[in-house]
Amino acid sequence: MQHVYFDEKQSVLMLLDQRYLPDSEQWFKCAGTQDIVYALQQMVIRGAPAIGVTAAYGCVLAALEARGSSNWEEDLEKSLQTIEHARPTAANLAWAVRGMRHAWRSGSFFSPAQLAEFWLPEALHVHEEDIRINKMIGAHGRDLIFSGDTVMTHCNAGALATGGYGTALGVVRSAVEQGKDIRVIANETRPFLQGARLTAYELARDNIPVRVACDNACGLLMHKGLVHKVVVGADRIAANGDTANKIGTYTVAVMARRHGIPFYVAAPFSTFDVQTSSGEDIPIEQRDPAEVKCMTGQMIVPPDVQVYNYAFDVTPHELITGIITEKGVFAPGEMA
Numbered sequence: 001m002q003h004v005y006f007d008e009k010q011s012v013l014m015l016l017d018q019r020y021l022p023d024s025e026q027w028f029k030c031a032g033t034q035d036i037v038y039a040l041q042q043m044v045i046r047g048a049p050a051i052g053v054t055a056a057y058g059c060v061l062a063a064l065e066a067r068g069s070s071n072w073e074e075d076l077e078k079s080l081q082t083i084e085h086a087r088p089t090a091a092n093l094a095w096a097v098r099g100m101r102h103a104w105r106s107g108s109f110f111s112p113a114q115l116a117e118f119w120l121p122e123a124l125h126v127h128e129e130d131i132r133i134n135k136m137i138g139a140h141g142r143d144l145i146f147s148g149d150t151v152m153t154h155c156n157a158g159a160l161a162t163g164g165y166g167t168a169l170g171v172v173r174s175a176v177e178q179g180k181d182i183r184v185i186a187n188e189t190r191p192f193l194q195g196a197r198l199t200a201y202e203l204a205r206d207n208i209p210v211r212v213a214c215d216n217a218c219g220l221l222m223h224k225g226l227v228h229k230v231v232v233g234a235d236r237i238a239a240n241g242d243t244a245n246k247i248g249t250y251t252v253a254v255m256a257r258r259h260g261i262p263f264y265v266a267a268p269f270s271t272f273d274v275q276t277s278s279g280e281d282i283p284i285e286q287r288d289p290a291e292v293k294c295m296t297g298q299m300i301v302p303p304d305v306q307v308y309n310y311a312f313d314v315t316p317h318e319l320i321t322g323i324i325t326e327k328g329v330f331a332p333g334e335m336a
């Protein structure tokens with residue numbers, strides 16, 4: 001699935017707008033830093049690795065934007081910082097911008113146009129590498145999934161959340177490509193409904209059997225023996241293996257432990273933040289209350305009632321059976 005591409009003729013980044021899926025496939029055009037920041041914050045594109053890929057292309061646009069500035073290096077650095085801080089939890093965002101900045105600072109560039117020309121292949125490489133890494137994650141993870149298994153996943157850690165292919169859904173895809181008979185339960189993932197809208201969309205498109213369940217059905221489904229494995233993605237993994245992922249993941253992990261179901265996290269090394277010692281120090285994004293109060297254009301909470309809208313929670317490492325990476329499957333905390 002090609003949902004992100006750089007149009008070199010127009011010098012714009014094209015994103016399949018995930019806010020409208022599965023209803024309609026609309027494209028969002030990013031021509032500069034403000035468009036990139038808007039796309040990240042409004043979740044035109046989302047999912048930690050996809051955020052990183054978008055940020056890398058965003059650096060190219062920021063360099064193009066700095067053309068004509070008398071102080072282009074300073075202006076460009078400001079744009080990079082704006083992109084880097086667009087969302088706080090996904091480690092891949094700062095990772096991607098840091099990588100682009102490092103490549104810039106390691107060379108000598110006389111103009112932003114020259115830098116943009118140098119950066120575009122770098123960004124394309126970040127994108128291609130992400131897909132390659134996802135496939136390696138899939139290849140390592142598929143041995144953990146047996147034919148006949150039903151895998152529960154939360155949020156969307158698929159092609160749409162990455163450069164393509166997916167992390168958690170990459171594991172599922174890889175197992176299916178091996179000929180295994182796999183079914184998926186996609187938790188709907190309130191409030192943005194990444195599971196209901198995006199995971200269901202991309203799996204159905206690939207003819208992988210998927211059923212959507214309300215988030216609060218998780219306990220019952222596990223109790224009934226309908227779930228054999230849980231595989232989720234990650235936004236940031238602390239040095240001790242504590243893992244931030246979409247709000248509700250922690251509840252799924254507790255339920256999985258209660259029912260003796262293996263709970264796996266699938267993520268690339270760019271999601272690891274070894275500077276952060278435990279989940280307690282992971283910054284958790286709080287988003288617009290309107291996302292909780294309003295559903296498909298209708299208010300579902302009285303206007304003057306307050307809500308919580310934490311976008312992520314942290315699953316403590318002791319609830320994680322294994323972390324599936326491009327370098328193999330590790331026990332949480334083993335990579336620190």
Ligand SMILES: CSC[C@@H](O)[C@@H](O)C(=O)COP(=O)(O)O
Pocket residue numbers: 046047048049090154155156157158161162166167168194232233234235245246247311
């Ligand atoms: C491969 S994506 C892993 C995570 O980034 C994903 O599960 C998730 O929590 C995404 O959150 P989102 O708010 O949609 O960006």
